[in-house]
Amino acid sequence: MAPKEARRLAKRIRDARLAAGISASELSRRSGVNVATITRYERELIANPQPESLLPIANVLGIPTADIFALRRWVGKDDLPSFGSYLHARYEGLPDEAVDELRSHFHATALRYGFDSRPAPGEDEY
Numbered sequence: 001m002a003p004k005e006a007r008r009l010a011k012r013i014r015d016a017r018l019a020a021g022i023s024a025s026e027l028s029r030r031s032g033v034n035v036a037t038i039t040r041y042e043r044e045l046i047a048n049p050q051p052e053s054l055l056p057i058a059n060v061l062g063i064p065t066a067d068i069f070a071l072r073r074w075v076g077k078d079d080l081p082s083f084g085s086y087l088h089a090r091y092e093g094l095p096d097e098a099v100d101e102l103r104s105h106f107h108a109t110a111l112r113y114g115f116d117s118r119p120a121p122g123e124d125e126y
Contacts, residue, residue: 001072006044009071014042016061031056083117 001009017027017038024042028035033053040046041057049072058068069075081089083106087099110117 001047001049003044005071005073006046009049009068010042010044012063012067012071013038013057013061016063017042020061027057027060030060033057 017024022030024038025035027033027038031038033056037046037053038057041049041054051068051074054068054072055065057063058065066075070080080086083103084099087094087102107117
């Protein structure tokens with residue numbers, strides 16, 4: 001696992017635990033995962049996280065499994081839905097105009113950070 005990915009995973013777990021107002025010991029009790037493992041995740045010390053420890057932690061903290069798989073890179077970017085499809089699925093009933101507005105805003109933000117978020121030729125954005 002790359003340092004950047006470990007940092008993102010650690011932050012997501014730590015932030016969710018703190019937002020839930022529970023200690024690492026309480027998270028351990030609820031998830032069945034050893035407290036030392038939880039602490040090592042939060043300190044970016046586990047180079048190869050495994051689903052049998054990550055998923056129970058995520059479940060207790062309310063982190064969607066899909067987020068853990070994406071953070072851990074267990075799914076490739078080609079396996080992820082397009083931005084528009086994600087928005088339609090996640091926010092059912094969101095008007096097409098709103099999706100277009102969000103897509104435009106996202107594209108402008110991505111360009112500011114050096115990423116071209118437009119679909120490649122032949123890719124379907126929806």
